[in-house]
Amino acid sequence: MTVTDVSGRVRIDLPCSGDHDRFAVVYAEGAPRVPAVVPCPECAAELPLHLERLTESGGLTGCLACGHPELSTRKDFPxxxxxxxxxxxxxxxxxxxxxxxxxxxxxxxxxxxxRFAPEVVVCYVCEAEHRGFPTSPRHPRFDRTIEERLRYGDRAVMGSPMRPGGTADAPEPEH
Ligand SMILES: [Zn+2]
The missing domain is CATH 1.10.287 (Helix Hairpins)
Known part of the structure; x- marks a missing residue:
């Protein structure tokens, strides 16, 4: 693979532990090459990645930054x-x-x-962003009932329970 060939390249923007204003950016030549640990560029903290959330073909069953199984897909379009x-x-x-x-x-x-903008897969919990990963399993677009449950727990007015396996291959939200 040449340097200019970026097909298959993946990118993860993950928050430094506990601080959602600081994101470490990781590039890898394909999902199988994602490193197990990433150093935070600002505080040098070692951020372990949840590689167990990768399927054999490099798809995402959960967040690589925090391991949570609920993700949403949106267009990566400013x-x-x-x-x-x-x-x-x-x-x-x-x-x-x-x-x-x-x-x-x-x-x-x-x-x-x-129509042609690439997609980004975002974690509901830590807001880590995953780009360039295979789209199977597919995570549906943002669902406010998931966000509500995660934010308010039992007090969530319209929170929906988590389905087994999180959002992987879940149907698109109806609202
Ligand atoms: Zn996460």
Whole structure:
């Protein structure tokens, strides 16, 4: 594999123990090469990774940073960019013909960006981000009832119980 060939490369952004403002970034040439321990770049703490959460083919059954089995998948697409496109399109409206070509162009561009943007798998508990891993098992998009249960426990108003095996290959949330 050459240096410029990044296909199959994975990336993990994991929080330094207890501090969600500091993230250590780890790259590996494929899931099987993910190291067992990562040094935090800021405090030199040794952060052990939960490699038992990798399937044989490199998929994720849980978070590599904290081991929790509930993850969500979202598009790895900066929200600000999407909003910027819409704002720019709206600003241009008065200068363009009556059929609003800039709004139509923005809608199409937004759609394409979402369609082709890569995905990132995020841990509900520690917010670690996993990129480039095989998508099987698949973790559904963000589910607020999971977040609610993890945050409030028994006091969660609309928390849903954890399914066996966490979110791996779980159905997409209905809401
Ligand atoms: Zn985690």
């Amino acid at each position: 929200r600000a960019l999407g909003i910027g496109i819409v704002v720019l399109a709206a600003v241009l409206v008065p200068f363009l013909p009556k059929w609003y070509p800039s709004l139509i162009a923005a809608a199409i561009l937004d759609l394409l960006l979402h």
